[in-house]
Amino acid sequence: MNDWLPIGTLDDIPRLGSRVVETVFGDIALFRTAADEVFALRDRCPHKAGPLSQGIVHGKRVTCPLHNWVLELESGAVVAPDVGCAQRFEIKLEDGRVYLARS
Amino acid sequence: MKPKLILIGNGMAGVRTLEELQKIAPGKYETTVFGAEPHVNYNRILLSPVLAGEKTFDEIVINDRSWYDDNEITLHTGRKVVSIDRKHRVVLAEDGTEASYDRLILATGSQPFILPVPGKELEGVVGFRDIHDVSRMLDASQKHKHAVVIGGGLLGLEAANGLLKRGMHVTVVHLLDTLMERQLDKPAAALLRRSLEDTGVNFLLEAQTEAILPAPRALAEEPPRVGSIRFKNGTEIPADLVVMAVGIRPNIELAKSCGIHCERGIVVSDTLQTYDPRVYSVGECVQHRGNLFGLVAPLFEQAKVCANHLAEYGIGRYQGSVTSTKLKVTGIDLFSAGDYLGGNGYEELVFQDPTRGVYKKLVVKDNKVKGAVLYGDTVDGSWYFQLMRENTDIADFRETVMFGRAHMADSGREGQSVMGMSADAEICGCNGVCKKTIVDAIVGKKLFTLDEVRAHTKASASCGSCTGLVEQILAATVGNYDQTPKEKPMCKCTEHAHDTVRAAIVEQGLKTMDAVFKALEWKTADGCHSCRPALNYYLLCAWPDGYKDDPQSRFINERVHANIQKDGTYSVVPRMWGGLTTPNELRAIADVADKFKIPTVKVTGGQRIDLLGVKKEDLPKVWGDLNAAGMVSGHAYGKSLRTVKTCVGSEWCRFGTQDSTGLGVKLEKITWGSWTPHKFKMAVSGCPRNCAEATIKDFGVICVDSGYEVHVGGNGGIKIRGTDLLCKLGTEDEVKEYCGAFMQLYREEARYLERTAPWIERVGLTYVKSRIVEDEEGRKVLNERFLVSQQTAQVDPWAERVQGKEQELFQPLRALA
Ligand SMILES: Cc1cc2nc3c(=O)[nH]c(=O)nc-3n(C[C@H](O)[C@H](O)[C@H](O)COP(=O)(O)OP(=O)(O)OC[C@H]3O[C@@H](n4cnc5c(N)ncnc54)[C@H](O)[C@@H]3O)c2cc1C
Ligand code: SF4
Ligand code: SF4
Ligand code: FES
Numbered sequence: 001m002n003d004w005l006p007i008g009t010l011d012d013i014p015r016l017g018s019r020v021v022e023t024v025f026g027d028i029a030l031f032r033t034a035a036d037e038v039f040a041l042r043d044r045c046p047h048k049a050g051p052l053s054q055g056i057v058h059g060k061r062v063t064c065p066l067h068n069w070v071l072e073l074e075s076g077a078v079v080a081p082d083v084g085c086a087q088r089f090e091i092k093l094e095d096g097r098v099y100l101a102r103s
Numbered sequence: 104m105k106p107k108l109i110l111i112g113n114g115m116a117g118v119r120t121l122e123e124l125q126k127i128a129p130g131k132y133e134t135t136v137f138g139a140e141p142h143v144n145y146n147r148i149l150l151s152p153v154l155a156g157e158k159t160f161d162e163i164v165i166n167d168r169s170w171y172d173d174n175e176i177t178l179h180t181g182r183k184v185v186s187i188d189r190k191h192r193v194v195l196a197e198d199g200t201e202a203s204y205d206r207l208i209l210a211t212g213s214q215p216f217i218l219p220v221p222g223k224e225l226e227g228v229v230g231f232r233d234i235h236d237v238s239r240m241l242d243a244s245q246k247h248k249h250a251v252v253i254g255g256g257l258l259g260l261e262a263a264n265g266l267l268k269r270g271m272h273v274t275v276v277h278l279l280d281t282l283m284e285r286q287l288d289k290p291a292a293a294l295l296r297r298s299l300e301d302t303g304v305n306f307l308l309e310a311q312t313e314a315i316l317p318a319p320r321a322l323a324e325e326p327p328r329v330g331s332i333r334f335k336n337g338t339e340i341p342a343d344l345v346v347m348a349v350g351i352r353p354n355i356e357l358a359k360s361c362g363i364h365c366e367r368g369i370v371v372s373d374t375l376q377t378y379d380p381r382v383y384s385v386g387e388c389v390q391h392r393g394n395l396f397g398l399v400a401p402l403f404e405q406a407k408v409c410a411n412h413l414a415e416y417g418i419g420r421y422q423g424s425v426t427s428t429k430l431k432v433t434g435i436d437l438f439s440a441g442d443y444l445g446g447n448g449y450e451e452l453v454f455q456d457p458t459r460g461v462y463k464k465l466v467v468k469d470n471k472v473k474g475a476v477l478y479g480d481t482v483d484g485s486w487y488f489q490l491m492r493e494n495t496d497i498a499d500f501r502e503t504v505m506f507g508r509a510h511m512a513d514s515g516r517e518g519q520s521v522m523g524m525s526a527d528a529e530i531c532g533c534n535g536v537c538k539k540t541i542v543d544a545i546v547g548k549k550l551f552t553l554d555e556v557r558a559h560t561k562a563s564a565s566c567g568s569c570t571g572l573v574e575q576i577l578a579a580t581v582g583n584y585d586q587t588p589k590e591k592p593m594c595k596c597t598e599h600a601h602d603t604v605r606a607a608i609v610e611q612g613l614k615t616m617d618a619v620f621k622a623l624e625w626k627t628a629d630g631c632h633s634c635r636p637a638l639n640y641y642l643l644c645a646w647p648d649g650y651k652d653d654p655q656s657r658f659i660n661e662r663v664h665a666n667i668q669k670d671g672t673y674s675v676v677p678r679m680w681g682g683l684t685t686p687n688e689l690r691a692i693a694d695v696a697d698k699f700k701i702p703t704v705k706v707t708g709g710q711r712i713d714l715l716g717v718k719k720e721d722l723p724k725v726w727g728d729l730n731a732a733g734m735v736s737g738h739a740y741g742k743s744l745r746t747v748k749t750c751v752g753s754e755w756c757r758f759g760t761q762d763s764t765g766l767g768v769k770l771e772k773i774t775w776g777s778w779t780p781h782k783f784k785m786a787v788s789g790c791p792r793n794c795a796e797a798t799i800k801d802f803g804v805i806c807v808d809s810g811y812e813v814h815v816g817g818n819g820g821i822k823i824r825g826t827d828l829l830c831k832l833g834t835e836d837e838v839k840e841y842c843g844a845f846m847q848l849y850r851e852e853a854r855y856l857e858r859t860a861p862w863i864e865r866v867g868l869t870y871v872k873s874r875i876v877e878d879e880e881g882r883k884v885l886n887e888r889f890l891v892s893q894q895t896a897q898v899d900p901w902a903e904r905v906q907g908k909e910q911e912l913f914q915p916l917r918a919l920a
Contacts, residue, residue, distance in 0.1 A: 019916035021917050049671070056632040058635065059629060065659040
């Protein structure tokens with residue numbers, strides 16, 4: 001069973017942008033796509049730990065601000081030919097409110 | 104149910120079309136391929152190295168079975184299609200296999216033309232087209248001695264070279280008196296002939312074949328085999344193997360038999376459709392705008408357009424290609440492109456060095472390169488080809504153009520010969536990629552395009568200054584056949600080039616990014632990290648007062664008005680006009696550094712103070728304190744005006760001729776806040792001693808007794824370039840006007856991320872002078888437009904954020920304990 005933590009509202013996150021949630025294990029980046037879907041990944045690029053929340057969001061992907069690696073928001077997987085994966089977190093959207101799964 | 108797609112012809116053009124389709128619309132069709140050859144798709148071009156023993160068949164396979172499986176493509180090898188029923192949309196193969204289609208691609212290629220002379224059907228008379236021909240040649244080379252190649256073109260000479268390497272005695276017979284007459288002029292052809300003779304090939308020029316004669320048979324049941332060739336003039340030479348390489352004929356019988364309109368080839372439109380719109384055709388079998396094709400570069404362009412159409416993007420059109428050729432004979436360097444003969448109205452620039460065996464000719468008209476032939480030294484082939492494709496004005500470097508790129512004013516890295524470099528030489532400094540890595544990736548992963556090499560190795564993927572070298576390595580490794588199209592698309596989201604998009608924004612009055620996506624049929628819903636920042640800039644430049652800047656389309660530095668560092672902290676540089684500061688400002692900076700525990704304070708190369716290691720959430724507070732002391736953003740992070748560097752000039756220096764500091768401050772006050780295609784730096788030096796290094800800036804002023812020298816197009820950085828002198832001016836006001844006009848011209852016409860140096864090299868200094876110096880009216884208008892756009896640009900982004908704009912972006916959404 002997922003334990004859902006309220007994080008904020010959809011409007012808090014800019015469209016095609018990102019906000020972070022601070023945790024004791026490091027930041028989690030929440031991304032909002034053009035279609036208003038929200039995804040969450042650990043805010044650490046698998047390449048050299050760049051802050052993904054500062055990247056450019058396009059489609060269901062984000063480009064890391066440091067060296068342009070591209071990651072799939074849905075899975076956290078790095079788009080080929082680069083390889084790697086950022087940890088992903090479950091998100092629930094309800095009535096414009098965003099919830100993060102405590103796992 | 105998915106629509107069904109059938110490809111007839113498992114060759115280079117057809118399968119490339121499927122690859123392109125797979126890239127943009129994977130799994131859109133249920134795909135079936137029929138190939139007459141019993142093999143998977145291989146690189147036909149590399150049959151020559153296979154014949155010469157430099158490669159094996161396995162090495163030239165492009166797509167093995169698993170590729171077809173992975174992409175769920177059904178492959179029928181060894182099955183020739185014999186009829187097409189267009190009414191019921193069914194194809195039938197020789198062995199009875201049937202399949203139905205919704206769309207059909209004919210990519211049947213061509214076949215060698217066989218001279219209609221007696222004896223042409225004898226055993227041992229072959230063409231040079233497929234792996235079967237190669238194995239017949241190899242077989243003959245083991246059992247027999249004399250080979251005769253009919254045809255002194257590219258294919259014939261590569262065949263001759265291969266057979267020679269396999270130990271045969273080879274004679275090349277050619278109808279004309281010069282070799283490769285479709286690619287070479289006479290001097291180059293003569294040099295080529297001499298080198299090939301040195302390796303042992305015999306030539307019989309101006310010889311017309313009359314008959315191929317059989318050898319006496321040892322056993323009656325053996326099929327009759329060739330024994331000699333007789334020419335019109337009566338001479339006869341021994342021949343145990345005859346290779347016909349006198350030209351190719353498009354394979355159009357199948358298309359004709361089902362009623363598709365053919366002339367010399369299958370006639371196609373700009374979308375590669377035949378007269379039956381369900382039926383496409385690509386490759387050597389097509390005839391497009393009256394032309395036939397015999398090289399892969401244009402076929403690959405066709406493949407791309409065809410795939411686009413099949414994917415229903417429908418924006419690409421094929422409009423013909425410019426091609427270049429290289430001979431793949433090891434040890435012979437030869438390059439030819441475009442109109443290599445010249446003549447009426449064309450000028451020829453020729454360079455000859457007989458002792459080194461070098462011959463170069465450029466055909467030029469109105470200072471544009473129209474064609475090139477290079478022999479012995481082909482390092483600059485790709486450069487000349489680029490000048491030709493981009494129609495570059497060479498007036499500014501015409502005197503040195505023959506000496507190659509290395510002798511250009513910016514003796515950049517592209518000038519070096521890559522093949523002479525060692526395997527561990529670093530090619531891409533940005534990503535630390537050495538030559539061997541690139542070559543290994545090209546060979547190991549069978550890469551063909553610059554994009555692929557970039558994707559797999561990252562070489563030239565960052566700053567791009569080594570692109571020329573990477574292209575050369577690619578060319579030298581796989582054969583120079585996959586040329587980039589005339590205008591490169593902006594990125595993978597579109598077929599359109601930067602200039603086309605920009606023109607459309609202005610002409611069609613596109614005022615938002617969505618309008619651009621729609622009008623120009625973007626392939627992605629919201630672009631990518633490469634096109635969005637460019638579009639944001641183009642829109643901003645085109646509509647200074649109407650377009651609303653999109654922060655999500657800016658790189659992080661421009662979004663948070665500070666430079667991101669490798670650990671995710673930021674650096675902050677306050678503006679110091681002309682490099683001047685005051686004790687008060689310095690105190691404020693010191694206080695800020697203490698208060699926010701900023702670990703590093705450093706003076707930059709542009710004479711500013713850099714505070715490094717600021718945490719993101721502290722940024723607005725840091726700015727607030729700096730603002731309070733009267734300082735604004737230094738834009739050290741932006742594609743915008745950076746700094747104006749000055750020396751102390753006449754106010755203090757004993758050599759100073761003018762007030763360089765004062766002028767620098769004025770220029771910075773006019774231009775700060777302006778967004779530009781790439782960063783823009785200025786400097787003003789008080790005398791020709793040039794202490795402010797004005798000659799490596801985008802816009803540099805050198806004061807002299809009688810006024811001001813204006814220099815443009817310089818930069819430091821990876822590839823240093825000294826400025827060009829634009830003109831000499833008498834007053835400060837003139838300098839200001841020229842500065843505004845120059846910046847605006849650059850803002851409006853350079854491509855995003857193109858600095859002034861490569862921009863000026865591309866358009867020519869002559870052009871820039873014609874707009875800024877010679878056209879007084881035009882200059883004033885440009886400057887006016889610059890000043891108008893500055894009215895909305897000169898807002899301090901720091902102050903806005905200190906007052907709360909986008910405050911949330913600097914704060915976490917929530918902190919979890
Ligand atoms: C030895 C050699 C060297 C070359 N060197 C160069 C070079 O250096 N640079 C360069 O640019 N180009 C070079 N070329 C030319 C280049 O290989 C061709 O332009 C290219 O292969 C043409 O591609 P295509 O798909 O049109 O035809 P192909 O690659 O010939 O493919 C057509 C395929 O269709 C099959 N087919 C035909 N009819 C049917 C049917 N009815 N049913 C099923 N299948 C059928 C054929 O068997 C063949 O496999 C070279 C060619 C050769 C032979
Ligand atoms: S450039 Fe000339 S005027 Fe300026 S500091 Fe140097 S010597 Fe003095
Ligand atoms: S030269 Fe520039 S990019 Fe390279 S390490 Fe120094 S600051 Fe960074
Ligand atoms: S840290 Fe993300 S691409 Fe390098």
